[in-house]
Structure formats: C-alpha cells, structure tokens
Amino acid sequence: MGGAKTYDIDTLLDEVITLPSLPDSVHRINELIEDPDCQLGDIAHVISGDPAIAIKTLRLVNSAYYGLGQEVATVEHAVVLLGVKVIKNLATTATVFEAMKGSATQFLQHSIATGVAMKSFVDHGPLKGMLGSGDEAFIFGLLHDIGKVILQEYLPDAYREVAGYVRDNKVAWHVAEQHLIGVDHASLGARLAAKWKLSKPLIHAIAGHHNFQAADEDCRKIAAALAIADLLASKTGLPSYEDPVFNLSPECWERSGLRGDDLVRAVGGFFDDFGTVNELMVLAH
Amino acid sequence: MVGEVAYTDGHRGNIVLVGPRSNPKGAALLIPGGNAGKPATKLFPDGIDLLGPELTVELLCMQERAFGACGLPKPLELD
Numbered sequence: 543m544g545g546a547k548t549y550d551i552d553t554l555l556d557e558v559i560t561l562p563s564l565p566d567s568v569h570r571i572n573e574l575i576e577d578p579d580c581q582l583g584d585i586a587h588v589i590s591g592d593p594a595i596a597i598k599t600l601r602l603v604n605s606a607y608y609g610l611g612q613e614v615a616t617v618e619h620a621v622v623l624l625g626v627k628v629i630k631n632l633a634t635t636a637t638v639f640e641a642m643k644g645s646a647t648q649f650l651q652h653s654i655a656t657g658v659a660m661k662s663f664v665d666h667g668p669l670k671g672m673l674g675s676g677d678e679a680f681i682f683g684l685l686h687d688i689g690k691v692i693l694q695e696y697l698p699d700a701y702r703e704v705a706g707y708v709r710d711n712k713v714a715w716h717v718a719e720q721h722l723i724g725v726d727h728a729s730l731g732a733r734l735a736a737k738w739k740l741s742k743p744l745i746h747a748i749a750g751h752h753n754f755q756a757a758d759e760d761c762r763k764i765a766a767a768l769a770i771a772d773l774l775a776s777k778t779g780l781p782s783y784e785d786p787v788f789n790l791s792p793e794c795w796e797r798s799g800l801r802g803d804d805l806v807r808a809v810g811g812f813f814d815d816f817g818t819v820n821e822l823m824v825l826a827h
Numbered sequence: 828m829v830g831e832v833a834y835t836d837g838h839r840g841n842i843v844l845v846g847p848r849s850n851p852k853g854a855a856l857l858i859p860g861g862n863a864g865k866p867a868t869k870l871f872p873d874g875i876d877l878l879g880p881e882l883t884v885e886l887l888c889m890q891e892r893a894f895g896a897c898g899l900p901k902p903l904e905l906d
Contacts, residue, residue: 596842656856700832743895758869762866770884772878773881773884774888777885777888778888778899778900779888779899779901779902780890780899780900788881789879790881795880795881800880801880802875802876803829803875805880805883805884806872806875806883806887807873808846809883809884809887810887813848813887813891813899814897815897816897816898816899817897819898820898
C-alpha cells in the first residue's frame with residue numbers, strides 16, 4: 543500500500559488524464575439557446591443530427607419522470623412542448639447517460655438516486671427558487687461523482703488501492719483519494735464540468751459536495767444540499783459500490799436549510815419520486 | 828423495529844417503528860427520564876428536534892424501507 547504516485551490536479555490533467563469532451567451537438571445546443579435569433583427548429587435539428595442523444599432525449603421525454611401524459615414521437619415536438627431550457631437539461635442528461643453507460647450498475651443507481659433527491663429538494667425544499675427547475679437539479683446529483691468514473695478509467699490500480707484504504711481505515715472515499723492520488727473525485731469532476739461549460743452553481747456544487755466551503759460563497763447552499771442528497775441516496779439500502787462514510791458537519795446542515803419539517807417534507811418527496819430511479823436506470827443503459 | 832439512539836439533549840433512548848410515514852403514529856421516540864425522571868414517549872413529528880437531521884434521515888429511510896411502498900430495498904432483518 544502507498545506505492546502509488548501522487549499528483550496535484552494540474553499535473554494529473556497534463557500527464558495522465560484527458561477529460562472527455564462534451565459532444566459537439568450539446569455544445570451547439572447551448573450556443574443556440576444563448577442566441578436570441580435562434581429558432582426552436584434549429585435546436586431540434588441539432589439534436590436530431592446526433593442519433594445517440596436524440597434517442598435518449600426522446601426516451602426521457604416519454605418517461606414517467608417527465609410525466610407528460612402524451613406520446614412524443616419527434617424531437618421537434620419535444621422541443622416545442624418542453625421549451626429550450628428543459629431540452630438543454632434533457633440533452634445534458636442524455637449525454638451524461640451516454641458517458642456513464644459502461645459504469646457499474648451500483649454507481650449509476652447511486653448517481654440517479656442522488657439526482658432524484660436533488661430534484662426533490664428543489665420541488666419540496668429550501669432550494670426552491672435557487673435552481674431553475676427540478677430537472678436542472680437532477681443533473682447536479684447525476685454528475686456529482688463523475689470524477690470517480692475518470693479516476694477509475696485512468697488510474698485503475700490506484701483506484702483499487704483507494705477501495706482497500708477506505709475499507710481498512712474506515713475513511714471517506716475522497717479522503718482516501720487525496721491520500722493515495724493527491725486529487726479527489728470532487729475537484730476532478732468540477733474540472734470536467736468547467737470544461738463542459740456547465741453552470742457555475744453546478745461546477746461549485748460538484749467541487750464542494752464533500753466540503754461545501756470549497757465552493758464559492760454564493761454556491762455553498764447548493765453544495766451543502768448536494769452533500770445531503772448524496773447522504774440520503776446512500777441511506778436507501780440500494781446496493782453500494784463503496785462503504786459510504788459521511789461526516790456532515792452541523793454547518794453543512796445549517797447552510798443547506800434542510801432542517802426539521804422542511805427536511806421531512808423533502809425526504810418524503812424523494813420517496814414519492816423514487817419509482818423513477820429504476821425507470822431512469824433502464825433509460826441510461 | 829426498535830433501534831437505540833443518542834438524542835440531541837444528551838439522553839439515550841429507543842426509536843420504535845411500527846408503520847408507514849403516512850401514519851403519524853408510525854414512529855415514536857422512547858425517552859428514559861424524559862418527563863421529570865419518568866420515561867416518556869413522543870411521536871416522531873413532535874420529536875424531530877431530539878433527533879438531529881442525520882438521524883432524521885436515517886429514521887425516515889428505515890421506516891420507508893420497512894413499511895413504505897416506494898420500492899426501497901427491505902431491511903435485511905425483514906427479508
């Protein structure tokens with residue numbers, strides 16, 4: 543144990559890891575959304591031009607998760623029905639599902655469950671009004687551990703050591719990563735989100751989901767809530783890909799605003815939506 | 828289901844889960860020496876402050892797993 547080389551994040555990204563790119567189609571969608579002259583048909587055209595994203599987008603639109611109550615057969619219809627912001631979230635979700643499709647089932651299930659918890663915190667809890675919508679919040683949970691996928695892909699031997707270190711020392715996963723690799727999945731995931739030009743709150747929430755103080759002041763509430771969504775998903779009894787160790791500080795709970803009756807209501811909303819986890823698992827594969 | 832916990836007021840006690848979260852009497856806190864030295868019982872909605880947030884999440888998840896219908900895996904002891 544302990545023979546692995548440690549890195550700072552810039553060296554790791556220079557010498558070992560090439561962060562995956564967001565597909566051109568999603569970049570193009572994001573550009574079009576910012577363009578005041580953009581037509582809905584232009585966005586539909588870009589999505590339709592990427593079959594993997596188009597198929598996943600349509601399957602998501604027709605899922606119980608979105609609950610539209612009507613069959614949507616074409617991307618054009620989906621764009622008109624849902625509007626550009628929802629379509630942007632859908633296309634990002636579809637892209638992440640595509641990137642994660644080779645991941646372990648338990649990892650994907652935990653990420654989706656954390657996303658459903660974040661959606662509930664927006665729909666029923668103190669994040670209401672802070673994020674645009676529940677489906678935007680879902681992406682926060684879906685992506686929170688994406689750095690683990692990258693570390694595991696590029697440093698498989700070191701990652702096996704991380705798993706052993708966590709098991710033997712009963713420490714949190716990110717602590718073992720910092721000890722053995724020098725970089726944790728939270729900071730790496732934030733770099734990926736930045737490369738993908740995702741929103742500032744999302745980048746900072748990923749960076750701060752194990753230490754909300756790693757996020758900028760205006761993003762700390764969301765980062766703290768993401769830490770709690772992560773905890774909630776780990777308490778569901780779903781098979782775990784790791785032994786979760788949480789040491790959420792009183793400041794983290796305080797900052798999230800998830801206390802007392804608000805917490806009970808938000809957790810209840812998560813249970814009410816939990817059925818969508820299995821459906822989204824099928825869509826993700 | 829019964830589990831021993833530490834309350835935020837420093838007492839130790841037991842939580843009893845007997846029904847789903849839709850039932851206000853589905854979970855109760857037993858507090859030894861909670862009422863002028865005598866054991867007391869509080870229903871979960873009245874005892875949230877005694878649990879603290881992490882224990883609240885734990886209790887709600889265990890209650891949902893044991894008695895809920897949302898599809899969470901049943902606790903091993905109920906399998």
